[in-house]
Amino acid sequence: MLQIESRQFSKEHGLFACIQCGKCTGGCPMALKTKLNPRMLIYRMLVAGDGFNLEGREELWDCTTCSTCYSRCPKQVNPMEAVIALRSAIVEKGRVHPNVKTALESTFRHGNPLTMPREDRGKWVEDLEVKRMADGAEYLYFVGCSPSYDPRVQHVARAIVRLFQQGGVDFGILAEEESCCGSEVRRLGEAGLFEMIAEENQELFKGVGAGKLFTTSPHCFNTFKNDYPGNGIQVQHYTQVLAGLVEQRALEFSKKVEKTVTYHDPCYLGKHNNIFDEPRDVLRGIPGVKLVEMDRSRQKSLCCEGGGGRMWLEGTNPGTRLAQWRVQEALDTGADILATACPFCLVTLDEAVKHLNAQDRLRVMDVAEIAVQAL
Amino acid sequence: MTTNSGDNGDRPAALVIGGGIAGIQAALDIADAGFKVYLVERSPSVGGRMSQLDKTFPTLDCSACILTPKMVDVGRHANIELLTYSEVTEVSGQAGGFHAVIKQKPRYVDITKCRGCGLCAEACRLSGRVISEFNAGISRRAAIYVPFPQAVPLVYTVDPEACVYLTRGVCGKTFKCKDACDAGAIDLTQTEQYLGIDVNAIVVATGFDVFDPKGKPEFGYGVYPEVITTLEFERMASASGPTAGKISINGHAPRKVVFIQCVGSRDRSLGLPNCSRVCCMAVAKQAHLAHDRLPGAEITVFYMDVRAFGKGFEEFYDRVREEGVLYRRGNPSEINRCGEYVVVRAEDTLLGEPVEVEADLVVLAVGMLPRYDAESVANLLHLELSTDGYFRETHPKLQTVESGIPGVFLAGCCQGPKDIPDTVAHAKAAASAALISLARTGVCHATN
Numbered sequence: 001m002l003q004i005e006s007r008q009f010s011k012e013h014g015l016f017a018c019i020q021c022g023k024c025t026g027g028c029p030m031a032l033k034t035k036l037n038p039r040m041l042i043y044r045m046l047v048a049g050d051g052f053n054l055e056g057r058e059e060l061w062d063c064t065t066c067s068t069c070y071s072r073c074p075k076q077v078n079p080m081e082a083v084i085a086l087r088s089a090i091v092e093k094g095r096v097h098p099n100v101k102t103a104l105e106s107t108f109r110h111g112n113p114l115t116m117p118r119e120d121r122g123k124w125v126e127d128l129e130v131k132r133m134a135d136g137a138e139y140l141y142f143v144g145c146s147p148s149y150d151p152r153v154q155h156v157a158r159a160i161v162r163l164f165q166q167g168g169v170d171f172g173i174l175a176e177e178e179s180c181c182g183s184e185v186r187r188l189g190e191a192g193l194f195e196m197i198a199e200e201n202q203e204l205f206k207g208v209g210a211g212k213l214f215t216t217s218p219h220c221f222n223t224f225k226n227d228y229p230g231n232g233i234q235v236q237h238y239t240q241v242l243a244g245l246v247e248q249r250a251l252e253f254s255k256k257v258e259k260t261v262t263y264h265d266p267c268y269l270g271k272h273n274n275i276f277d278e279p280r281d282v283l284r285g286i287p288g289v290k291l292v293e294m295d296r297s298r299q300k301s302l303c304c305e306g307g308g309g310r311m312w313l314e315g316t317n318p319g320t321r322l323a324q325w326r327v328q329e330a331l332d333t334g335a336d337i338l339a340t341a342c343p344f345c346l347v348t349l350d351e352a353v354k355h356l357n358a359q360d361r362l363r364v365m366d367v368a369e370i371a372v373q374a375l
Numbered sequence: 376m377t378t379n380s381g382d383n384g385d386r387p388a389a390l391v392i393g394g395g396i397a398g399i400q401a402a403l404d405i406a407d408a409g410f411k412v413y414l415v416e417r418s419p420s421v422g423g424r425m426s427q428l429d430k431t432f433p434t435l436d437c438s439a440c441i442l443t444p445k446m447v448d449v450g451r452h453a454n455i456e457l458l459t460y461s462e463v464t465e466v467s468g469q470a471g472g473f474h475a476v477i478k479q480k481p482r483y484v485d486i487t488k489c490r491g492c493g494l495c496a497e498a499c500r501l502s503g504r505v506i507s508e509f510n511a512g513i514s515r516r517a518a519i520y521v522p523f524p525q526a527v528p529l530v531y532t533v534d535p536e537a538c539v540y541l542t543r544g545v546c547g548k549t550f551k552c553k554d555a556c557d558a559g560a561i562d563l564t565q566t567e568q569y570l571g572i573d574v575n576a577i578v579v580a581t582g583f584d585v586f587d588p589k590g591k592p593e594f595g596y597g598v599y600p601e602v603i604t605t606l607e608f609e610r611m612a613s614a615s616g617p618t619a620g621k622i623s624i625n626g627h628a629p630r631k632v633v634f635i636q637c638v639g640s641r642d643r644s645l646g647l648p649n650c651s652r653v654c655c656m657a658v659a660k661q662a663h664l665a666h667d668r669l670p671g672a673e674i675t676v677f678y679m680d681v682r683a684f685g686k687g688f689e690e691f692y693d694r695v696r697e698e699g700v701l702y703r704r705g706n707p708s709e710i711n712r713c714g715e716y717v718v719v720r721a722e723d724t725l726l727g728e729p730v731e732v733e734a735d736l737v738v739l740a741v742g743m744l745p746r747y748d749a750e751s752v753a754n755l756l757h758l759e760l761s762t763d764g765y766f767r768e769t770h771p772k773l774q775t776v777e778s779g780i781p782g783v784f785l786a787g788c789c790q791g792p793k794d795i796p797d798t799v800a801h802a803k804a805a806a807s808a809a810l811i812s813l814a815r816t817g818v819c820h821a822t823n
Contacts, residue, residue: 019641021679022722027593027708031722031729040727072593072708074642295712299592 004089006045006052013082017075018042024069024079029303034316035059038069038079045082058316060086061097065187065308066267071299084308087189099312104190107197111179112145113312122175124154128161130173133208137172139241140210142224145180146343147216152350153343157216159368160238166375167251169241171214177204181215183223183268188309198228205233214238218268218275218342219307225273237269239341239367243278246285253374256288261370262335263291264326264349265301266342279341279367286374294329302326304352306344323352331362341367381456381572383411387816389809390415390475390574392463392752395423396795397787397802398580399445404806405578406454410813413572414449415477416459420526421446423582427509427606429613429620431795432660433691439615443525450527458570460532466577466755470782471816473574481565483533483541484519488560491529495519498555500546505537507617511606514617519552519561524615533563575816576809579766579778580786580802581752583743586639586647593709594638594739600625601717602710602737604638605657612664622668622736629736632665633719634658634676635707640742641679649763651742652792655682658740659692662700665736674700675732677707677721685794705730710737743792756783765791776805784808 010016024038025031031038036059045052054060060083069079090096096104103113110118124147133140141164147157164171182197205213212234215221221237245251261283269275276298283291296302305322327349330338338353340346349364381388387410391402394416402414414421425431426446428438449455458477465476496502499517507514509522518537521529533541533552540546540563553561585606588596596602601624603611614620622628636658640651658676665674681702683692696702707721716733723730745764746752753760758778759767766789769777776784786805787798 019679020724021637021706022704022724023706023708025708025722025724025729026705026720028729037722037727037729039722039724068708071644074637074644074706076643300595300709300711 002054002090002093002095003051004054004086005050006048007050009052009085010045013085014077015042015046015082018046018077019075021074023072023074027068027072029066029068029305029322030062030064030317033320034062036062036316038083042077042079042082054086054090057086060090061309061313062316063308064267064303064305064310064322066303067271068303071271084187084189088191089189091189097313100188100309103309103312104185104188104193107180107182107185108193112149113180113184114145114149116149119176121148121178122173124148124157125161125173125175128158130161131171133172133174133210135172136209137170138212139169139171140205140208140213141171141173142181142213142215142220143173143178144215144217144220144343146347148178150343150347153216153346156343156346156366156368159366159372160216162372162375163242163245163251163368167245169245172208174204174208179204181220181223183219183227184309184311186223186227187307194227202228202231205231212236214241216343218266218273219344222268222272237275237341239269239279239282240275242368242371243281246282253285253287253371255374257286257370257373258288259336259370260290260292260334261337261339262294262330262333263297263367264294264304264330264338264340264345265298266340266345267301267303267307269341270298270301279339282367282371283339286371289370292333292335294333296329302329304345304348306342306348311344321348321352323348324355327352327356327358327362331358336363337370338362338364339367339370340364379568379570381413381570383573386411387575387813388413388573389576389578389813390463390473390572391578391580393423393580393582393787393789394421394449394459395580395582395787396425396442396445397582397798397805398423398578399449400799400802401578401580401786401806401809402449402455403445403452404803405809405813406452408810410454410810412455413477413574414455414457415461415463416457417462418522419460419482419532420522420528421449421457421459422523422525422527425795426523426525427511427609429609429616430660430664432656433685433687435660435663439525446525446527457528459528463755464569470812471575473577473782475572475574475577477570477572479568479570481567482530483538483561483563483565484531485560485562486528486530488558489530490558491521491531493521493531494555494557495531495552495561498551500539500551501537505534510610510617511604513607513610531560533561575782576812577756577783578786578805578809579752579756579758579783579789580805581746581749581789583788583792584746586741586744588638588739588741590645591638594635594737595710595712595717596739599710599712599717601735602739604739604741605654605661606741608661608738612661612668620668622665624736628669628672630669630672631716631734632669632672632674632736632738633732633734634662634674634738634740635719636676636678636740637706638739638741639744647742647744649792650682652682653794654740654742656685656688656691656794658738659683659695661738663695663698666695666698666700676700676702677705677719678702679704679706685796743788746789749789756780758783761791763791765789776801776808782812
């Protein structure tokens with residue numbers, strides 16, 4: 001039995017405020033195709049008396065943590081955080097899905113969920129001249145796990161390095177010293193491991209004297225900004241810094257990129273942190289780019305399904321991934337490029353384009369990759 | 376600055392701020408009791424929100440038919456001095472002896488000469504190009520206008536934000552409005568006038584604002600022409616409105632209509648936690664109107680709870696459902712485009728399933744909020760605001776018209792959302808409280 005004390009849980013998570021309006025489920029991108037129903041989950045907990053059984057609740061692993069539920073709730077209840085806490089209760093009892101187990105163990109041992117050796121973390125940057133943070137720099141560039149190891153996402157990190165060096169930004173990286181931010185660890189329910197990771201990273205940042213930090217991934221950005229205890233470090237996503245460089249003309253684009261581009265808002269940048277304009281400002285600043293919008297954009301952006309540990313999980317999910325719907329929406333705009341600013345979105349959307357055999361019509365690119373073409 | 380002084384004719388006098396149904400009712404009651412009333416309204420006409428409504432629930436009385444006679448009464452009552460297009464700028468003194476300064480904004484039209492014929496508006500070069508606030512933006516007017524045909528006073532006003540001459544300093548070789556006016560009423564040299572008045576009591580009836588659904592971008596208001604507010608629907612459904620009662624979107628009569636309740640009400644995330652009290656019944660009424668005007672259309676109302684608490688309300692809700700209006704429990708989460716339709720996404724919480732409902736008209740039941748400038752009015756009169764932003768009453772049950780400042784009384788929605796019957800009752804209570812103060816002042820006069 002996987003029983004939790006549901007009355008205490010409901011109080012701690014403010015679930016008694018719920019008025020069962022169903023906005024969470026009505027907006028949930030996974031509710032349409034899986035068993036996940038955040039509104040009903042809350043109701044079942046409330047009426048369970050004091051014992052709620054988590055046994056067999058596979059749908060808890062369907063949540064992508066996109067935060068649509070929370071952003072729509074008129075009573076400021078956060079179903080997403082409740083799901084994460086329920087995952088924690090399951091993980092605490094040692095009931096971890098094998099795929100998740102591998103990712104968590106790898107994060108614990110190697111500082112990344114990808115089972116890659118720690119010492120290879122700085123390999124992508126060997127042929128580039130990039131300062132180490134320990135030598136002193138204004139900004140810490142926190143690269144992140146997939147940009148460090150995944151060849152597709154390494155392109156993004158290299159583009160950011162080129163853009164920022166050209167723009168005269170004084171930044172340093174941690175290379176082999178860098179370790180996972182813990183965002184997905186926390187969202188998979190491993191609260192204990194997350195706390196440990198956060199403590200270690202805090203010490204590391206302090207040790208290298210980081211006062212300002214920017215990230216490749218909105219997931220790392222969000223977790224440093226919102227999940228870590230206050231540390232006085234100014235945390236930004238790279239698109240925010242880049243938009244500043246473009247606006248202040250510290251970075252001049254000399255080439256044209258004659259493409260129609262549509263931009264997919266990553267959940268952790270948009271819905272979680274209300275950053276909608278900066279990536280668009282960068283794209284608009286690139287000569288030749290024609291920016292078009294999908295119907296579902298900004299607050300209505302459809303999750304790609306890459307968050308909340310969904311890179312390693314299936315849950316009760318049938319075949320069609322949200323990313324495939326999303327790519328279809330991008331194709332409907334007639335855009336040549338589907339731009340985004342998140343490594344997970346980049347990978348999932350890329351896969352969806354291949355799945356739909358649309359490689360000849362649509363390219364998935366990070367904002368930085370498009371911007372670097374204009375230098 | 377010219378400051379004239381009001382003449383009370385040796386009687387105690389009251390100042391009523393706001394010329395909606397609350398201010399009109401309070402002014403009429405005080406004036407009928409024999410006291411002098413200054414009724415100050417900042418827009419060009421009295422009438423307020425009620426004048427924008429087509430029918431009123433649950434009896435389906437025509438709103439204009441029951442309101443217009445009262446508007447006419449305040450316009451010609453011997454004891455009421457109607458000061459439209461005017462604002463209170465200063466208040467000093469205390470109960471029994473307030474001094475107030477009223478700013479009379481220039482209409483650029485001499486109201487003693489204007490006969491309300493409208494030739495100026497026809498001639499105006501911006502005719503049909505300025506958004507009509509009265510019609511909630513669904514029609515256009517000229518830069519010289521009356522907000523609606525039943526306006527009191529029925530005189531024209533030049534909109535200083537739109538008028539080509541007033542914004543740019545020139546308007547062709549001659550003034551088209553001036554040339555058209557055979558009464559010689561147009562005077563573009565008018566300036567602000569100030570009027571100082573002495574009053575013994577004040578009734579605040581400044582009303583409410585309506586939630587702008589752009590604050591909930593997931594509904595696509597302002598993006599999809601199919602998505603409108605209840606106020607826009609009201610103007611469209613009004614027989615005397617810009618479409619003569621014809622409900623039309625993108626040039627055709629809607630076949631699938633969805634109403635969404637609680638948009639900008641009961642919503643902590645927007646800082647608008649209160650229930651607006653009128654939307655449940657306003658939607659029931661509009662669903663009835665849609666059923667009536669759009670034969671055969673599918674009409675769906677998405678709701679969280681139906682609050683039908685007033686006299687005849689539950690019976691009206693029964694009637695509307697029995698006409699075939701479908702009530703589905705669940706508050707929609709978003710609206711997306713799907714070909715020529717929009718799709719309303721919700722959970723039908725009674726089915727426990729997410730649903731997607733196609734629509735060619737979606738009406739958002741926008742909530743009431745405190746006036747955007749409630750705080751500055753509060754400062755002017757030393758009033759307090761409740762946590763919800765409306766003016767605070769002395770006691771929430773026993774003294775809802777007393778403001779905490781002796782001699783200053785609250786009437787209608789400035790104290791909190793109310794429907795029309797409750798507003799009128801509240802206004803009559805405020806008038807009664809003001810009358811006690813005025814009568815006492817009179818007694819003092821007599822015994823001195």
